[in-house]
Amino acid sequence: MAYWLFKSEPDAWSWDQQVAKGDEGEEWGGVRNYQARNNMRAMKVGDRGFFYHSNIGKEIVGIVEVCRESQPDSTADDPRWDCVMIRAVQPVPNPVKLEDVKSAPELADMVLVRNSRMSVQPVRDEEWEIVCRMAGL
Template identity: 65%
Template sequence: MAYWLFKSEPSTWSWQDQQAKGDAGEEWDGVRNYQARNFMRQMKLGDRGFFYHSQKEKSVVGIVEVCAEAHPDSTSDDDRWDCVDIRAIRSFEHPVSLAQIKADPRLAEMALVKSSRLSVQPVTDEEWRVVCALGGTNAE
């Protein structure tokens, strides 16, 4: 299993919106960055990801799971753009802020710290365990 981080502006698509979609999940559409798209093309069913609220909140708030592998993005007529579908798994007991992540030396190399503008990013196994622990949730 691989781990990822999905960034969303809560005013556009929030954790509550994601949870409301239930087991069916929702397309992670509208991504127009080649690197982020390529990451989605690498995702497999069952991969897990952090759901990150950007803008003011800047916090990891929940865990999602890839429930459909890469397919054409329904919001584009351009066949260069693909997306995956994700579903909410569980909320964090305590949201983990970007400030907390940046302050933890174990997370100094995390893509969220190094490439903060990228909307879809990989997360290492160790980063996954650390952020889950900070958020008071099970890493499994």
């Protein structure tokens, strides 16, 4: 299993909206960055990810799961853009703020710290474990 982080502005798509989609999940469309698209192309059903509220909150608020592998993005007219489908698994008991991630020396190389603009990013196994502990999981 691989781990990922999905960023969304909560006023555009929030954790509560993701949860409301239930087991069916939601297409993670609208991504127009090649590296983020390639990350989604690498995902497999069952991979887990952090759901991160960007701009407002700047915190990890939940855990999601890939429930459909990469397919053409229905929000794009251009066939270059793909996306996965994700579903909410659980909220985190203690949301993890970006400032807390940045202040943890063991997370200094995390993509969220080094390239905070990337909307879909990989998370290494050890980073996943550390952030889950910080989140109370």
